Amino acid sequence: MLNPPAPDGPASRPAAQPAQQAELSADIEDVRARTQAQLDAVRRTWLSDALAEAARAPRQAAWELYFASAGRHCGRTAASDVRVLLLHAAGAGEETLIRLYRQGTAAERAAVLRALPHLPTGATPRALPLAEDALRANDTTLVAAAVGPYAAAWLDPHAWRHAVLKCLFTGVPLDAVSGLARRARGDAELARMLRDFARERTAAGRPVPADLDRALALTDPDAPADPPEEN
Amino acid sequence: MRIFDPHIHMTSRTTDDYAAMYEAGVRALVEPSFWLGQPRTSPASFCDYFDSLLGWEPYRAAQHGIAHHCTLALNPKEAGDERCVPVLDELPRYLVKDGVVAVGEIGYDSMTPAEDTALAAQLQLAADHGLPALVHTPHRDKAAGLARTLDVLRESELPPERVVLDHLNETTVARAADSGCWMGFSIYPDTKMDEHRMVRLLRLHGTDRVLVNSAADWGRSDPLKTRAVADAMRADGFTEDDVETVLWHNPVAFYGQSGRLQLETGPPPPSTHEGNSILRGGD
Incomplete structure (x- = not known):
């Protein structure tokens, strides 16, 4: 497998x-x-x-x-x-x-x-199945609720990256994502996913979500881990 | 003109849609089982849905002169919920039924181990039942998702010509074409693909092994997008033969591999379905 x-x-x-x-x-x-x-x-x-x-x-x-x-x-x-x-x-x-x-x-x-x-x-x-269920939803109120502090603490890297991408995809502002700067910092795989997403949107002639560049900047290994504006 | 929509979720649509589709030339369609937006919590809920796709919905379609077939599967999202996974044990008794022309939608949503397992198991079910498979490519991380899908397909017993890779776009079409699989494109009002981008891709890649669908569902979507592609192809100088290849002969060839396509809507159906008629009012 x-x-x-x-x-x-x-x-x-x-x-x-x-x-x-x-x-x-x-x-x-x-x-x-x-x-x-x-x-x-x-x-x-x-x-x-x-x-x-x-x-x-x-x-x-x-x-x-x-x-x-x-x-x-x-x-x-x-x-x-x-x-x-x-x-x-x-x-x-x-x-x-x-x-x-x-x-x-x-x-x-x-x-x-x-x-x-x-x-x-x-x-x-032990509550991860609930967060995972909410992250499968298309209801953005559930997606936003699922990317709080609990997700920041417990989602594995793969699930967390998909959660960030899903926020960009469904229009949930990245401000809803707790611990974004800390978890994104130095995450080369997240950076790859974000760049691929931007490329796909550009190829389709569609706008790239404004939050994408911000997330991409946070993946820099030298990005501040805890910028003051983050909740 | 004749149109075959190879992927549309009529359960989410109204009788007005059926009437408009017939008016636009749609004479046949395939409705894949999918995620209903509200998560299901048990295999029984799937069984009722499958029964509907084999019973009530074909009856509804036939009343509007449209031949209805379906594809059945545990969809990628709900493959992640352990309460739903036992529906895999129910699928074999459904996959022998006349109206089922493929296993689908299967594929990846978030590319989890649970999705790996469900995808591999259902590709095997398709191989065992001599059916094609409708494989959804993920909305997020699509290019990586397609690469992983192709890896799983290579490990399966299902030959590429029995697989359609759906929801393709500019960044995934070349790899899908190289795989030997059929290529599906979902035309949406604002996401996935639109008819003009579709025509550009047809110019680049030709009409061979291409399926175009509206994938209309409970989201913002349009059941007449197949017709919009036909019109956009004509406006771009494609011949009537090209249009008919994409919108009729290709889906007939792909789903025809099931040996179960029934493209005549046949004699008028009985006026009731299990005691219910949708021919209400003054009819």
Whole structure:
């Protein structure tokens, strides 16, 4: 059987390294503050009750109904953060995360992916099948949710390169890709894929995505690994 | 004129599309099984879909005077989901059926080991069943994907003349031509290929072993792109024979290798299909 091309480079180590800890240890308090700022008093009360219920009875169904109906109660804009807070309050484990993802709408699935950096499962590769599923999707909200800190920490080099290419392909801004500069740096295979993609677009008389040059520049071994503008 | 669309996903299209296709000259088509946008979660869901491609959809097509055939397979994306992979065990009982003219779409999406396994297994199924294979080339990293596809094809028992490499473009056509496989081009409103680029490639590479399809599906696509290519060929000075070679004789020759093409739509179908009629209203 053929093996995927996997040239060695700084990006070819799958396990989470110290440099990635910052990406994974995103602060749940930031999410909480951002959410509170978006909600009026009635919705804040609903959220407070829902979080208390999730913390009190994480093995019962009630909070999962709140997880599903977060958009109705808090508005669709805030719902993603609300769902992340609920998953965190319930201390959702691997089994729950997989079930909620599989039974979830695209918005619920995206929330599960965004919650991973705040949960113990996010420090393991066990949620990789979820990220891989989302990266097969054509729904760009799912693709964008899948290329966060968890993907930066755990996707193997081949899958990560394809995720970057898929963002360019489907119009997901590369700002959505966590750890882009760190993982792209010195990645000659990613550079090859980006150049081939630019060549294909040029041959077709179609525009090359604006983000492509930026990604290509980051593959330079001397590119800054952590430019200040990156999230 | 007669048009044979060798790759179109009619499940995603309306009866208006069927009527417009007939009006444009489409008399036969092949609908490959593919990814429905929403991932499936079990082999049973595939079986219902395959049954539809062998049952309801040919019935719908026939009501518009169009002969419908299909290709069946586990598609590359869902080959990556272990819940779907057992459908490979269901495929043999489907591949013996009359309406199935190839194994497909198979090929690569992200070039993962799971995709390697599904591709090799299904090329073997095609060889075992005396069928051609419709091989999708990946949208991302296409040139590398084609190279890897050709490696797997060389290791398979399937001869190149029984394979069509689909979704080719300017950067992959030469390698595909050298392989001896048939060459498929999907003409889209803004991605893959357009009819004018297609005509330029036909000028460069000729009409031999070339299949042109609309690949119309649930995305932004146009089921009349086969006709658009015919018109663009004429406008560029190609003869009627050239046009008919690309849009009728080539797909007939390729899928004819299955021995199962039935190009007459035959006597009018019964007015109901398992109790349902799509001839509603005042008809």
